[in-house]
Amino acid sequence: MYDLPQTDSHVIHEDLKVRARDVQVYYGATHAIKDVSVDIADKTVTAFIGPSGCGKSTFLRCINRMNDTIDVARIEGDILLDGEDIYDPAVDPVQLRARVGMVFQKPNPFPKSIYDNVAYGPKIHGMAKTKSDLDDIVERALRRGAIWEEVKDRLLEPGTGLSGGQQQRLCIARAVATEPEVLLMDEPCSALDPIATAQVEELIDELRQNYSVVIVTHSMQQAARVSQKTAFFHLGNLVEYGDTGQIFTNPQDPRTESYITGRIG
């Protein structure tokens, strides 16, 4: 009893996965992200917190170049994935997004069968040579999404027919089907009830064994529960970045303190 290890959720890995240096983002004339530098560790859940409009989602979307789709967005600075510049002209954003998956706020399954939702990515990336390969990939992804048991007998039914929590786990399964290295989650539980939220949080903890997970959340308690590292954004600046335990018990910056304790900053 005395030698039980500390729960794994407190173990912090230091292997670097994503390195951002002096990142600036402009939407037209608006300076949305100011000089953000951050190191995101592998096999770690990193939470981005901050008030609405602080830039946390914008910064998250820089990590898989989702902002490329916005005409007026302009990005400066470096974001390196395993040491490679993801904004290098030689990098294909579609290939990048296979390595850096994303889960959105609202579950958004394709209007296709459960099977096809998950098989879509592996198919376009040519990951399966045969039908049985593809079946294996789909099953593995659905198991990782912690939804296999619930859908294995109805794989050909439409994904949109599932409950909200199931849809979100289907989307997570879809995101992990291409074997990404980094998983970005933008408010993945905000449309879910507490039970579905708990299931997704448990899933995030399991995903951490294999991936670097970055989650944007408005729920302080969720950030505290699921992450090992927390970054606090305010007005486009990264104000404080540290171990989650430290941020929630003894933050160093008064702006972080005001925000997490619910005070007028």
Place this chain on the structure above:
Amino acid sequence: MVSEHIVASFDRDLEGIQAKVMRMGGLVEVALRDAVQALEEGDLDAADRIRRDDQAIDRLNEEIRSETAQLLALRAPTAIDLRVVLSVMAISASLERIGDYAKNIAKRSHVVAEGARINGSIGALKRMSHFVIAMISDALDAYIQHDTALASDVFERDREADQMYNTLFRALLTHMMEDHRNITAGMHLHFIAKNIERAGDHATTIAEQTIYMVTGETPDDDRPKGDTTPMHGMEAGD
């Protein structure tokens, strides 16, 4: 406090709990002061009153416990708020213990009033109790004013309280060895001294919690230990 919460009732809850701690602190200081005075004056009515009044201190402690439990469950405090709640819980537990020591001293004043006295010891106990009451009072001031310098000062003063206790311990031991008829009085007076010394330790805990609440760090306990009575006991036995 830092500044106000957006949810005003959160501030009211926190302030309400802290106000109870201060009220408890006031009652405890009075109990300890009155207990030693009742001992000195042989005022058994006062001693009985102190024993009864301890219930009020215990009740406040219970109220603080249930209010902090509720605040933890309902508001999930973080950062400074969390540290306030944790320190309040530790401080009210310490005050409750000091209240018990005062009650124990009051209980023993019956025996002492029946003639169990040793020359000079009551005066020494009184001086020691004044010293410790000042520690408690300063620790509570430091807490309410977030004054870490004053808290550190209380923390350091505990050594002196320990030395006062050691001196008294040796004096009582000498009296008991010289004349075995002093043993009953010596034992009771020693327990009273020990109670006051322990109250000083709890004042130190309050100071320590204050430093934790303000800075998020607990002070290193590298003070030389003033309580060396086990060693004196060995010498005396030889």
